[in-house]
Amino acid sequence: MASTIKDIRAETGLGLATISKYLNGGNVRSENKQKIEDAIKKLDYHPNETARSLVTKRTRTIGFIVHNIAINFSGVLLQHASAFLHERGYGMMICDSNLDEKQEAENIRFCVDKQVDGILIMPVSSDPAFLAPAVKSDIPVVLLDREIKSHEIDCVTIDNLNAAKRATDYLLERGHSKIAVIHSREYTGEERFKGFLAAMEKAGISVPEEYIFSARSHSTELGYKSMKTLLTLKDKPTAVMTTNYEVSLGVIMAMNEEGVRCPRDISLIGFDELILPMVMNPKLTLVAQPMEDIAAEGVRILLNRIEEGKDLPPQRVSLYAALKEGESVGKPRKDKKQ
Amino acid sequence: MASTIKDIRAETGLGLATISKYLNGGNVRSENKQKIEDAIKKLDYHPNETARSLVTKRTRTIGFIVHNIAINFSGVLLQHASAFLHERGYGMMICDSNLDEKQEAENIRFCVDKQVDGILIMPVSSDPAFLAPAVKSDIPVVLLDREIKSHEIDCVTIDNLNAAKRATDYLLERGHSKIAVIHSREYTGEERFKGFLAAMEKAGISVPEEYIFSARSHSTELGYKSMKTLLTLKDKPTAVMTTNYEVSLGVIMAMNEEGVRCPRDISLIGFDELILPMVMNPKLTLVAQPMEDIAAEGVRILLNRIEEGKDLPPQRVSLYAALKEGESVGKPRKDKKQ
DNA sequence: CTGTTAGCGCTTTCAA
DNA sequence: TTGAAAGCGCTAACAG
Numbered sequence: 001m002a003s004t005i006k007d008i009r010a011e012t013g014l015g016l017a018t019i020s021k022y023l024n025g026g027n028v029r030s031e032n033k034q035k036i037e038d039a040i041k042k043l044d045y046h047p048n049e050t051a052r053s054l055v056t057k058r059t060r061t062i063g064f065i066v067h068n069i070a071i072n073f074s075g076v077l078l079q080h081a082s083a084f085l086h087e088r089g090y091g092m093m094i095c096d097s098n099l100d101e102k103q104e105a106e107n108i109r110f111c112v113d114k115q116v117d118g119i120l121i122m123p124v125s126s127d128p129a130f131l132a133p134a135v136k137s138d139i140p141v142v143l144l145d146r147e148i149k150s151h152e153i154d155c156v157t158i159d160n161l162n163a164a165k166r167a168t169d170y171l172l173e174r175g176h177s178k179i180a181v182i183h184s185r186e187y188t189g190e191e192r193f194k195g196f197l198a199a200m201e202k203a204g205i206s207v208p209e210e211y212i213f214s215a216r217s218h219s220t221e222l223g224y225k226s227m228k229t230l231l232t233l234k235d236k237p238t239a240v241m242t243t244n245y246e247v248s249l250g251v252i253m254a255m256n257e258e259g260v261r262c263p264r265d266i267s268l269i270g271f272d273e274l275i276l277p278m279v280m281n282p283k284l285t286l287v288a289q290p291m292e293d294i295a296a297e298g299v300r301i302l303l304n305r306i307e308e309g310k311d312l313p314p315q316r317v318s319l320y321a322a323l324k325e326g327e328s329v330g331k332p333r334k335d336k337k338q
Numbered sequence: 339m340a341s342t343i344k345d346i347r348a349e350t351g352l353g354l355a356t357i358s359k360y361l362n363g364g365n366v367r368s369e370n371k372q373k374i375e376d377a378i379k380k381l382d383y384h385p386n387e388t389a390r391s392l393v394t395k396r397t398r399t400i401g402f403i404v405h406n407i408a409i410n411f412s413g414v415l416l417q418h419a420s421a422f423l424h425e426r427g428y429g430m431m432i433c434d435s436n437l438d439e440k441q442e443a444e445n446i447r448f449c450v451d452k453q454v455d456g457i458l459i460m461p462v463s464s465d466p467a468f469l470a471p472a473v474k475s476d477i478p479v480v481l482l483d484r485e486i487k488s489h490e491i492d493c494v495t496i497d498n499l500n501a502a503k504r505a506t507d508y509l510l511e512r513g514h515s516k517i518a519v520i521h522s523r524e525y526t527g528e529e530r531f532k533g534f535l536a537a538m539e540k541a542g543i544s545v546p547e548e549y550i551f552s553a554r555s556h557s558t559e560l561g562y563k564s565m566k567t568l569l570t571l572k573d574k575p576t577a578v579m580t581t582n583y584e585v586s587l588g589v590i591m592a593m594n595e596e597g598v599r600c601p602r603d604i605s606l607i608g609f610d611e612l613i614l615p616m617v618m619n620p621k622l623t624l625v626a627q628p629m630e631d632i633a634a635e636g637v638r639i640l641l642n643r644i645e646e647g648k649d650l651p652p653q654r655v656s657l658y659a660a661l662k663e664g665e666s667v668g669k670p671r672k673d674k675k676q
Numbered sequence: 677c678t679g680t681t682a683g684c685g686c687t688t689t690c691a692a
Numbered sequence: 693t694t695g696a697a698a699g700c701g702c703t704a705a706c707a708g
Contacts, residue, residue, distance in 0.1 A: 014694080014695085015694060015695035015696075016695075016696085017694070017695055017696080017697095018693080018694055018695070021693090021694085026693095027693070028693075028694090029693065029694090032693090032694090051700090053700095054700050054701070054702090055699080055700045056700090057700080
């Protein structure tokens with residue numbers, strides 16, 4: 001059985017309050033301080049955090065609710081966030097929503113019931129209602145990677161629209177005009193799709209229906225099937241833009257299977273600099289999200305709200321995402337050859 | 339401010355014990371039951387789990403400490419474990435050790451202080467000492483993926499040695515005899531290396547020094563550098579075996595850079611069926627660990643120990659890992675051609 | 677079945 | 693500086 005503060009009292013003969021004060025960094029006569037330290041060591045005493053939380057109403061724990069823990073993107077963000085929180089003396093409780101809104105709502109409830117001091121979340125739902133339990137309990141929430149437009153709440157994202165515009169311009173500048181786009185039908189995917197359309201419109205190029213693919217949620221399958229379909233078209237695109245990592249993977253699988261080479265046959269541009277683009281041959285040209293900065297900003301905003309003021313206006317931070325050149329974009333193949 | 343059980347008392351006029359009993363599924367007169375339910379709804383009452391834990395000494399929360407959360411393997415295992423725990427009414431608190439033993443020790447401490455009911459861990463350290471806080475507090479621990487040989491403790495792993503033997507035999511059967519091996523210098527890597535050596539010895543083939551590479555920890559860099567070195571050798575191997583996912587990634591990067599084709603120039607066999615092997619061209623031949631079963635067994639053993647008996651003897655479960663054929667292993671190239 | 681009472685282990689007045 | 697006492701929100705005897 002673990003020892004308690006009362007055991008320390010028995011050992012030192014001091015009062016509970018004195019010991020507690022010492023534990024919390026207060027001033028204690030150095031003679032008593034020594035006694036307490038000796039007793040702690042002797043009894044291997046560690047404060048019961050549960051009891052502590054019950055009275056202080058603080059747990060120094062942050063809940064991190066992630067839409068899908070199995071994807072690489074989550075792992076990397078989690079690693080950075082965990083490190084930053086740890087630096088500031090906070091622990092992290094990770095919950096996986098498994099792309100399910102019901103599970104997500106339960107995760108919010110779970111975190112609130114566990115009295116976390118704040119919540120970082122990469123949300124599944126775009127309906128702010130699921131945040132209600134946190135709001136009611138006055139627990140600050142910061143959205144990561146995705147925002148909920150209709151709702152005033154702290155969030156840190158990248159400027160998806162402009163990043164996608166830049167990626168599209170990159171293709172246009174290299175002479176592509178027959179460009180297909182495959183996007184997931186959730187917040188980031190839609191934003192990036194808008195950016196794509198904006199760039200195409202500005203260039204005065206209309207995009208045929210059959211060059212546009214979309215489906216709910218991140219999906220390797222979407223990328224795979226869409227690319228397969230594109231390859232059956234008479235008038236194939238010369239370049240394809242994907243709006244996230246998983247879609248890129250699916251596209252590459254399909255190209256490999258069909259023996260289509262990149263960038264010789266079709267050029268490719270995507271999002272997210274995770275492991276695959278580094279291992280691929282040729283290296284993928286992509287928009288790299290500043291993962292570490294996203295985590296750092298999220299943690300900074302959240303802890304600031306916890307430790308300073310709850311009455312600050314909501315903050316929306318939008319970070320810059322850089323275009324990293326690989327070798328997956330070439331000149332468009334000549335129509336005659338195809 | 340969140341409402342408490344006392345607010346329910348004020349609302350219903352019932353005693354605290356009755357309400358508590360209802361909350362915990364006890365028998366209450368249906369008339370009172372209705373009153374309580376109405377009050378709960380009206381006040382949006384949710385029990386304070388912290389207070390509950392303080393008295394019951396149970397949190398229905400499991401700590402999952404992972405050596406490196408950024409890798410795909412962790413994400414997949416976490417996803418399964420989270421789902422199984424959730425099914426049984428448990429929450430999960432994930433901690434990242436970031437491949438650092440010191441951080442790992444702190445994570446154990448953190449989980450113990452937070453009064454988790456049990457711990458699942460993919461350990462960094464092979465020294466059982468770091469588990470002491472959990473042992474002292476009588477919190478059950480189950481090791482996943484790696485075991486600590488010197489110590490009697492529950493664990494679930496795959497039979498790494500035999501899996502590696504089979505993989506090596508697979509190469510031998512196809513006529514390879516010049517086989518290089520690249521392994522990480524931690525538990526699983528060493529086991530798999532032993533399996534490799536055993537198979538080679540049985541086949542009566544001695545492995546030259548320059549065909550063996552190893553380094554601490556999982557490492558894409560190890561794979562990359564080792565493969566680069568192998569490709570400078572006069573007498574190159576005809577096949578390479580890697581002992582984990584990250585090493586495979588590095589090897590493939592190096593091959594791509596050097597324009598070496600697989601399996602035409604060099605055959606490849608590896609471990610872990612994660613995203614890359616599915617996206618690669620050609621598909622990688624590999625030993626697939628049964629991720630879902632590992633998670634299921636780990637959860638089953640841990641919850642069994644929590645809910646039933648602590649006095650059962652330690653369990654060591656070793657699961658079977660299947661060899662999945664891809665197209666990355668071919669016949670050895672003829673020496674003359676090289 | 678119900679309610680009173682006494683804690684769980686800790687922090688926090690407040691008076692000394 | 694110190695310590696006695698009250699209380700965080702809940703559960704668990706125990707008596708009714």
